[in-house]
Amino acid sequence: MRYLPLTSSDRQLMLDKIGVRHVDDLFRDVPADDLNPDIDLPRRKTEMEVERYLSKMAAKNIAAGSVPFFVGGGAYKHHVPATVDHMIQRGEFLTAYTPYQPEIAQGTLQYIFEFQTQVAQLTGMDVANASMYDGSTATAEAVMMARRVTRKKRAVVAGGLHPHYRAVVETTTQFTDDEIIALQAQPADAAAELQAVIDSIDETTSCVVVQNPTITGHVLDLRPLAEAAHAQKALLIVVVTEVVSLGLVMSPGEMGADIVVGEGQSIGNGLNFGGPYVGLFATNQKYVRQMPGRLCGETVDADGKRGFVLTLSTREQHIRREKATSNICTNSSLCSLAFTVHMTLLGEKGLREVAKVNHHKAQQLKAAMAAIERVEVLNDTFFNEITIRLPKDATVVVEGLAAKGILAGIPMARLTPNAGMDDLLIMAATETVTEDDIEALAAALKELVQ
Amino acid sequence: MSMNNQGRPTSATGSSTSDQFETFSGHKGLRLAEPLIYEIGSRETTGVDVEDVGDFEMALGGLERTAAIGCAGLSEPDTVRHYTRLSRLNYGIDMGVFPLGSCTMKHNPRLNEKMARLPGIGDIHPLQPQSTVQGALELMNDLSHWLMTLTGMPAVALSPKAGAHGELCGVMAIRSALEARGDAREVILCPESAHGTNPATAAFCGYKVKSIPGKVNGRVDLEALKTALDDTVAAVMITNPNTCGLFENEVKEIAGAVHAAGAFFYCDGANFNAIMGKARPGDLGVDAMHFNLHKTFSTPHGGGGPGSGPVVFSDALKAHVPLPFVMQTAEGALELKEWPEIAEGDDPSMGRLTAFHGQMGMYVRALSYMLSHGGDGLKQASEDAVLNANYIQASLKDVMSLSFEGPCMHEALFDDRFLKDTGVTTLDFAKAMIDEGYHPMTMYFPLVVHGAMLVEPTESESKFNLDQFIGSMRGLAEAAKAGETSRFDGAPYFAPRKRLDETQAARKPVLRYSEAD
Numbered sequence: 001m002r003y004l005p006l007t008s009s010d011r012q013l014m015l016d017k018i019g020v021r022h023v024d025d026l027f028r029d030v031p032a033d034d035l036n037p038d039i040d041l042p043r044r045k046t047e048m049e050v051e052r053y054l055s056k057m058a059a060k061n062i063a064a065g066s067v068p069f070f071v072g073g074g075a076y077k078h079h080v081p082a083t084v085d086h087m088i089q090r091g092e093f094l095t096a097y098t099p100y101q102p103e104i105a106q107g108t109l110q111y112i113f114e115f116q117t118q119v120a121q122l123t124g125m126d127v128a129n130a131s132m133y134d135g136s137t138a139t140a141e142a143v144m145m146a147r148r149v150t151r152k153k154r155a156v157v158a159g160g161l162h163p164h165y166r167a168v169v170e171t172t173t174q175f176t177d178d179e180i181i182a183l184q185a186q187p188a189d190a191a192a193e194l195q196a197v198i199d200s201i202d203e204t205t206s207c208v209v210v211q212n213p214t215i216t217g218h219v220l221d222l223r224p225l226a227e228a229a230h231a232q233k234a235l236l237i238v239v240v241t242e243v244v245s246l247g248l249v250m251s252p253g254e255m256g257a258d259i260v261v262g263e264g265q266s267i268g269n270g271l272n273f274g275g276p277y278v279g280l281f282a283t284n285q286k287y288v289r290q291m292p293g294r295l296c297g298e299t300v301d302a303d304g305k306r307g308f309v310l311t312l313s314t315r316e317q318h319i320r321r322e323k324a325t326s327n328i329c330t331n332s333s334l335c336s337l338a339f340t341v342h343m344t345l346l347g348e349k350g351l352r353e354v355a356k357v358n359h360h361k362a363q364q365l366k367a368a369m370a371a372i373e374r375v376e377v378l379n380d381t382f383f384n385e386i387t388i389r390l391p392k393d394a395t396v397v398v399e400g401l402a403a404k405g406i407l408a409g410i411p412m413a414r415l416t417p418n419a420g421m422d423d424l425l426i427m428a429a430t431e432t433v434t435e436d437d438i439e440a441l442a443a444a445l446k447e448l449v450q
Numbered sequence: 451m452s453m454n455n456q457g458r459p460t461s462a463t464g465s466s467t468s469d470q471f472e473t474f475s476g477h478k479g480l481r482l483a484e485p486l487i488y489e490i491g492s493r494e495t496t497g498v499d500v501e502d503v504g505d506f507e508m509a510l511g512g513l514e515r516t517a518a519i520g521c522a523g524l525s526e527p528d529t530v531r532h533y534t535r536l537s538r539l540n541y542g543i544d545m546g547v548f549p550l551g552s553c554t555m556k557h558n559p560r561l562n563e564k565m566a567r568l569p570g571i572g573d574i575h576p577l578q579p580q581s582t583v584q585g586a587l588e589l590m591n592d593l594s595h596w597l598m599t600l601t602g603m604p605a606v607a608l609s610p611k612a613g614a615h616g617e618l619c620g621v622m623a624i625r626s627a628l629e630a631r632g633d634a635r636e637v638i639l640c641p642e643s644a645h646g647t648n649p650a651t652a653a654f655c656g657y658k659v660k661s662i663p664g665k666v667n668g669r670v671d672l673e674a675l676k677t678a679l680d681d682t683v684a685a686v687m688i689t690n691p692n693t694c695g696l697f698e699n700e701v702k703e704i705a706g707a708v709h710a711a712g713a714f715f716y717c718d719g720a721n722f723n724a725i726m727g728k729a730r731p732g733d734l735g736v737d738a739m740h741f742n743l744h745k746t747f748s749t750p751h752g753g754g755g756p757g758s759g760p761v762v763f764s765d766a767l768k769a770h771v772p773l774p775f776v777m778q779t780a781e782g783a784l785e786l787k788e789w790p791e792i793a794e795g796d797d798p799s800m801g802r803l804t805a806f807h808g809q810m811g812m813y814v815r816a817l818s819y820m821l822s823h824g825g826d827g828l829k830q831a832s833e834d835a836v837l838n839a840n841y842i843q844a845s846l847k848d849v850m851s852l853s854f855e856g857p858c859m860h861e862a863l864f865d866d867r868f869l870k871d872t873g874v875t876t877l878d879f880a881k882a883m884i885d886e887g888y889h890p891m892t893m894y895f896p897l898v899v900h901g902a903m904l905v906e907p908t909e910s911e912s913k914f915n916l917d918q919f920i921g922s923m924r925g926l927a928e929a930a931k932a933g934e935t936s937r938f939d940g941a942p943y944f945a946p947r948k949r950l951d952e953t954q955a956a957r958k959p960v961l962r963y964s965e966a967d
Contacts, residue, residue, distance in 0.1 A: 045822055093752070248508075271575045318645075321650055
């Protein structure tokens with residue numbers, strides 16, 4: 001077997017050294033009746049055979065890059081420079097462990113420090129951690145952190161939060177002290193959706209959770225919400241599922257956020273059918289000790305040279321066990337490296353430019369959709385994603401367009417079944433979309449809705 | 451350009467002043483010092499070319515970001531150089547033996563990386579129509595089949611994002627099952643030797659954690675466990691093979707006692723690498739067990755993730771698996787079940803643990819690894835992992851102090867008795883291993899022995915590599931006993947950094963770059 005270096009004679013020499021006759025003598029603690037069960041699994045395959053087997057499965061899927069593609073909803077198709085994938089495949093990054101031995105892990109630690117800085121800058125916050133699993137789990141952790149900070153437990157979740165994120169918050173907190181008040185989505189009236197959040201705040205509220213841009217694409221001014229939350233000593237948690245928007249839209253920090261969580265997939269990471277992605281988590285300095293997850297900090301070594309270490313780990317499970325701020329251990333380090341390398345290539349200038357192109361493409365998409373009879377665009381404001389109302393069931397339309405080789409977006413009903421939103425379709429346009437793609441989509445859609 | 455021979459041939463003469471002076475650049479030959487991106491680049495520098503779309507009216511409701519963001523950019527050549535230089539400050543499995551106990555640092559096959567990057571795998575969206583991702587669902591189904599077959603368990607939840615997330619999934623399923631039968635229980639029992647994530651997870655799910663003692667042979671004390679078991683206990687969380695590197699030989703008696711008390715048996719599967727094809731948790735009475743695909747099934751650790759933590763379940767718990775999961779329709783197509791079909795309050799599923807379907811990128815790597823080995827190869831891999839650990843144990847037990855006698859599983863546990871009165875600590879010993887060119891073993895874990903050193907070689911090491919490693923370890927142990935403390939005091943001497951001041955880092959945390967510094 002190509003991954004196993006021991007030869008038969010090696011094995012024999014080693015058994016002799018150990019002083020046993022057979023390898024099963026080493027398994028003598030396993031109940032004898034249960035040792036070496038019959039297991040019906042295929043035998044080993046050559047590298048070529050494995051490649052053939054998996055390629056066949058892959059070929060049954062339609063890759064985003066092969067068709068006009070407008071699917072978003074928390075995962076976005078962006079162009080990732082070739083440099084990014086090359087750098088993250090260096091064995092020194094790829095095959096390293098969590099940097100618990102900092103003298104031989106400065107590479108990992110320094111990029112985490114750069115990552116934390118970039119995330120803090122993008123979100124407009126003081127500090128960020130070394131990453132979470134993804135945006136949705138980061139959101140749940142933020143709700144629990146707000147409970148620890150405010151010592152209150154009633155979290156108000158805006159209707160504009162990605163329904164899957166809301167579900168993750170509800171699932172994750174079902175056995176904790178948190179109480180989740182989830183509001184209805186109002187895709188056609190962003191102002192009312194926001195006002196409903198403000199109206200739900202009272203003195204028992206620990207936090208309000210609001211996504212910007214919302215799941216249906218609206219860009220919100222969160223300053224009045226921040227004011228309302230802070231007046232009741234509640235925290236404002238802002239969720240950003242499309243992090244490229246931060247290159248064009250005022251940062252959550254500037255609007256008064258206390259915690260910003262997000263999905264970092266858009267920068268540096270592919271779609272990967274939903275994972276692995278990279279959760280972003282940022283907050284203000286005064287709440288650092290209530291944060292979940294790993295943190296990297298600057299220090300010096302015995303020679304006085306600058307270096308980096310994991311720090312404030314007395315918050316974490318491997319030290320605090322049942323008193324930890326979270327049970328998280330492994331996070332998304334390699335995805336955060338991809339984020340950091342891509343972000344370094346972009347810089348502020350490149351990010352602003354890419355964000356602008358996204359917004360421009362979305363404007364073109366909006367214009368093309370608005371021009372189709374019986375199709376209504378619901379957004380006055382948006383970044384790179386809009387929601388349209390169709391004259392028929394959006395799921396049927398999406399399937400029909402898929403049959404024509406166009407992946408048009410996400411039917412709202414897939415995210416919120418049985419909510420009377422069957423005619424809504426969420427569509428994203430990133431820098432990867434061409435004018436031809438939009439034309440093809442518009443022509444095919446026109447045909448389907450007429 | 452052609453080379454002439456001026457100055458050649460060179461010879462190995464000259465004085466040996468290697469570390470005796472500072473260079474003007476701060477670099478030392480191939481040891482290159484590397485500043486932060488913020489010290490090299492600028493807000494105006496970029497390494498990408500972007501389509502020029504000109505000026506147009508924004509539809510952002512007047513919320514344009516006008517204030518500076520502050521992110522420094524680098525050109526492409528400088529970006530490549532920066533991260534290449536940083537990479538060279540790291541140790542990875544690709545460079546040498548990485549005997550980090552409990553972490554299973556095995557070889558990461560590059561075929562897995564190639565497979566994960568097939569456009570039909572890496573470039574598909576979690577919410578595109580299911581008719582356009584049938585191959586992806588088939589892959590998930592295939593992986594599920596392998597995991598259930600290897601464990602002899604009837605159900606699996608793929609979506610947990612890492613081991614600790616898997617534990618959360620398992621314990622939430624247990625609590626869901628107990629609540630479904632109207633049985634409020636409040637305690638979870640964990641052995642003293644448990645991973646920190648176990649008690650943290652139990653607390654996360656609202657349980658009180660009680661510790662159960664170990665026996666002198668490094669296993670759970672069955673009698674103490676039986677005494678602690680009553681109708682307030684929801685579950686027992688046990689790692690098997692355990693964190694001392696030993697198989698719980700009374701595992702079936704443990705399971706029997708747990709079930710007799712109406713509780714569930716959660717198994718932390720972090721150490722599954724020792725028993726693939728050798729024993730099935732389903733045969734041993736386990737109700738739920740998470741895998742770490744990044745340990746057992748070779749997906750890269752990546753400097754701290756991404757991981758993937760699927761959980762297998764017994765019949766008693768399988769109704770409570772999280773959404774979404776893959777199922778087959780009457781027509782034979784595969785379908786992701788994303789929402790409960792019945793009213794939410796009546797649905798036994800615990801709900802949704804992550805925005806999408808879990809770590810597809812890790813599923814494909816793990817499946818690629820399993821297919822490569824086959825059922826027969828996985829069994830061989832476990833046997834080799836156990837053989838390698840026992841070989842290390844047998845080769846070091848005369849100079850180091852073995853914590854527990856008898857064969858170990860895939861990792862060998864030593865403690866610091868052999869360092870008594872030498873002035874050398876476990877930490878010093880670990881740092882001296884860095885100078886020997888090795889990543890240290892896991893130190894000070896498990897907590898049940900003093901100054902623990904947990905050595906896990908994995909099946910990826912050849913006998914040659916093991917013999918070299920053993921030679922270094924013996925050398926260090928003998929040096930410590932011979933009073934050569936200078937080798938240990940300030941170690942590591944040859945790493946990119948000397949020991950770092952963690953106290954300063956925590957006292958006044960500097961968690962980001964800022965220009966004022």
